[in-house]
Amino acid sequence: xxxxxxxxxxxxxxxxxxxxxxxxxxxxxxxxxxxxxxxxxxxxxxxxxxxxxxxxxxxxxxxxxxxxxxxxxxxxxxxxxxxxxxxxxxxxxxxxxxxxxxxxxxxxxxxxxxxxxxxxxxxxxxxxxxxxxxxxxxxxx
Numbered sequence: 001x002x003x004x005x006x007x008x009x010x011x012x013x014x015x016x017x018x019x020x021x022x023x024x025x026x027x028x029x030x031x032x033x034x035x036x037x038x039x040x041x042x043x044x045x046x047x048x049x050x051x052x053x054x055x056x057x058x059x060x061x062x063x064x065x066x067x068x069x070x071x072x073x074x075x076x077x078x079x080x081x082x083x084x085x086x087x088x089x090x091x092x093x094x095x096x097x098x099x100x101x102x103x104x105x106x107x108x109x110x111x112x113x114x115x116x117x118x119x120x121x122x123x124x125x126x127x128x129x130x131x132x133x134x135x136x137x138x139x140x141x
Contacts, residue, residue, distance in 0.1 A: 063094035070103035
């Protein structure tokens with residue numbers, strides 16, 4: 001078992017988070033830049049939860065709470081560190097955050113093509129909800 005630290009990200013982690021996501025996360029987001037990560041942690045300092053081992057980010061999840069919904073994004077684990085309980089530890093931290101804030105249900109964004117991710121979410125107790133589809137509109141040109 002590795003010595004794992006679960007902690008909230010800070011603005012100083014932004015570059016390292018982006019490097020980690022390029023290696024470990026499926027897909028990209030319009031907010032995948034230093035300003036996007038920095039805005040997230042400045043607006044909600046507990047939302048971006050990191051798993052750190054030996055000073056290196058090995059896992060992440062964004063546990064966003066808007067006062068109404070508990071939403072999970074960017075659950076990712078470094079490929080060399082998968083199947084060691086890191087995603088379980090991150091989701092436990094997210095659940096604890098949501099319960100403390102009054103959350104009643106957590107929703108997870110999972111890419112349709114990410115079969116590994118879908119198996120992980122299923123194993124974590126999440127169920128696919130087919131009656132909903134995500135609709136998006138970029139707010140910048």
